[in-house]
Amino acid sequence: MSIKGRDIITIDSLSKADIEQVLSNSAKMQSLLEKGKCDLLKGKVLATLFFEPSTRTRLSFESAMHRLGGSVIGFSEASNTSVKKGETLADTIRTVDQYCDVIAMRHPVEGSAQLAADFSEAPIINGGDGAHTHPTQTLLDLYTIQKEKGKIEGLKIALTGDLKYSRTAHSLSYALSMFGADLVFTTPEELKMGKDFTSALKRDFGVNIEEKTKLEDVVSDVDVMYVTRIQRERFPAPEEYEKVKGVFKVDLELLKNAKKDLKIMHPLPRVDEIAPEVDATEHAIYFQQTYNGIPTRMALIAGVLGVEP
Amino acid sequence: MSSEKELKIDKIKSGTVIDHLPAGSGPTVLRILGIDSKWGTSVSVAMNVSSKSGKKDIVKVEDRILQKEETDKLGLIANNATINIVENYNVKEKHHVSPSEEMIGVLECKNPKCVTNQGEPVVTNFKVESANPLTLRCKYCERIMEKELLEEQL
């Protein structure tokens, strides 16, 4: 089964075969991209409906569509539109559906992408719905790992930072488990990944998961370190936040003990969790990771429209 | 019928007999049927009755036929139960409660941030992920309904 005509709402609605297809098409898209002009989606229209601002994600979708030779309509905040006049999301979607072939949306309400999919003929690609999920981030993360390491299976991958609340970390852990990576969850005690989630991954995929509380205990042992932001508001007292922030920092000192080919990833934007001095090292691939969002989104947009590279 | 003796409660003239309920589920079943202190017709509940396959509960309600929504809810908590529709002291129809796989438009998602709670034209939809422990997941926000919040709605 291909992703043609399907909505991309959550990562777990995609099978392993679907994801493998997206990854291999992303690689093809990247070589098309690097060759220059491409008009695979000439005459097609993407609508980007950003009911809450996320400039990075929106520009990445729009750039991907332009690179495919298609065109883009949309809005980047809901305040100027009928949405603020009390129109339901269902009605907005039914209207926009008449104007385009595919919709990428971001909305603050959980489950809004599924609701949009219920009302739209055009496939919906979820660019984030509230605290819920963001499958395109996960796909570009997988693509990045696959590209850098040539494989995902058998790699030892540390996820660090706020695993308890990060939707990115949940979604990525799910996909990495599906692909047979070994996981090392490295977090302060307060921000550990939920027990139910961890046991479901073990049960469903037989994945090896270690749990650690210090970066220095994992840095020498892993192939990829995926860093997420630790948010101040998760801590009851500012001192606790400062303490954790100091310990969960990736800098040159920490990396002295790293494998030579350790790769460090981050969904960006970062705050203090990766020191700028790391940027120039061979370890840092977070800017390539952002770039990889373009070929991945090209593969997704073309894929749901039934166009292969 | 030999089961007549086991029932230990009187026959009803017409209405519904729900048999083979899990022991202890009687009060929940009354709640599902909306039977409270203001209820008018005759209702009997037998709890922890011995039967061939262990203890069970039985609920008999006079002059009452179950609605689809009620059998859906019964399917969540009592999927081995049988529903007997009685007319003139005879069982006219008998069917098994089938385990519910999804609950459409019956329950509310208790996640205030869920799109089903924002005035959108949408019916709720829960997938039953496991019967024991009873686990329901919202199709939209994908949150699992907490046990207490679910029981409150049965």
Ligand SMILES: [Zn+2]
């Ligand atoms: Zn919900």
